[in-house]
Structure formats: C-alpha cells, structure tokens
Amino acid sequence: MAPVKQVQITFDCAEPERVALFWSAVLGYEHQGSAAVDPTGVGPRLYFQRVPEEKVVKNRVHLDVRVGTGLAGAERLAALEAECVRLVALGAVRGQLLRADGVNESCQLMQDIEGNEFCLD
Known part of the structure; x- marks a missing residue:
C-alpha cells in the first residue's frame, strides 16, 4: 500500500467562498x-x-491556530490576545480564555464566521 502524501481538511458550510476567504x-x-x-x-x-x-x-x-508555541505566562497570553483581536476584525467570535492549569498552557477558544470552533494555541 502506498503511503499517504497529503491531507485535505474539508469543512461543511453554507457559504464556501466566504469561509475560504476567512481562513x-x-x-x-x-x-x-x-x-x-x-x-x-x-x-x-x-x-x-x-x-x-x-x-x-x-x-x-x-x-488549532498555533500562535503561542514556545511561549508561557504573560508572553503567551499577549500573543493569544493580539491574534484574537486580529481574527475578530476578520469576523471571528471570541470564546472563553482557558488559562494554564499546570498541565496545559493557556488557549483562546474561538469561532469562525459560520460558528465552527477553533483554538488559538
């Protein structure tokens, strides 16, 4: 069997071109x-x-949109916030901020322009 060379991620949506422009x-x-x-x-x-x-x-x-890789504490929170502000301007919706808990680093929950959840990580 030949190994898989590529992966495509497919989203169901109401307005494909609009969502493609957003992403x-x-x-x-x-x-x-x-x-x-x-x-x-x-x-x-x-x-x-x-x-x-x-x-x-x-x-x-x-x-997961990985904007805080390698960052921790206030530096990570600042990177998540800056990207969150940018994405809200594009039409994303800010969700809950999950703060670091000793096991996981902080991440920001978000929704795209059709309500699909994603994380700023």
Whole structure:
C-alpha cells in the first residue's frame, strides 16, 4: 500500500467562498475559490463544501491556530490576545480564555464566521 502524501481538511458550510476567504486570511493561505491553500505547499489544503443544513452541535474535530508555541505566562497570553483581536476584525467570535492549569498552557477558544470552533494555541 502506498503511503499517504497529503491531507485535505474539508469543512461543511453554507457559504464556501466566504469561509475560504476567512481562513485564507487567518492562515496566510492563498484563496482558490472554495479552498485555502498553503503557498509553501507544507500545510494541508482546506476545502469548503456547501451543505444545505446548518451547524447544530459542537465540532468533533477542530483546528488549532498555533500562535503561542514556545511561549508561557504573560508572553503567551499577549500573543493569544493580539491574534484574537486580529481574527475578530476578520469576523471571528471570541470564546472563553482557558488559562494554564499546570498541565496545559493557556488557549483562546474561538469561532469562525459560520460558528465552527477553533483554538488559538
């Protein structure tokens, strides 16, 4: 069996191009119609497909946008806050801030423009 070479992450949504534009801006990806593509070719392609039904429950899988890697304490919180402010300006919704608990570092819960949950980590 041949090894898998690439992974595409697919989102169900009502407005694929709008959501693709949002995630392209979040990640610095190139917008390609209903997709967001890493210009370096390293990250996964994100594809957004139209579905008729609305989102009704919490995501079982979500993206972590890693802006605080290697940071801790006040420095990490400042990085999370700065990115949160940027993403809210793009249409994201701020959720709960989960503070470091001795096991996990702080992370900021967020929702994209269609209510899909993601974390600033």
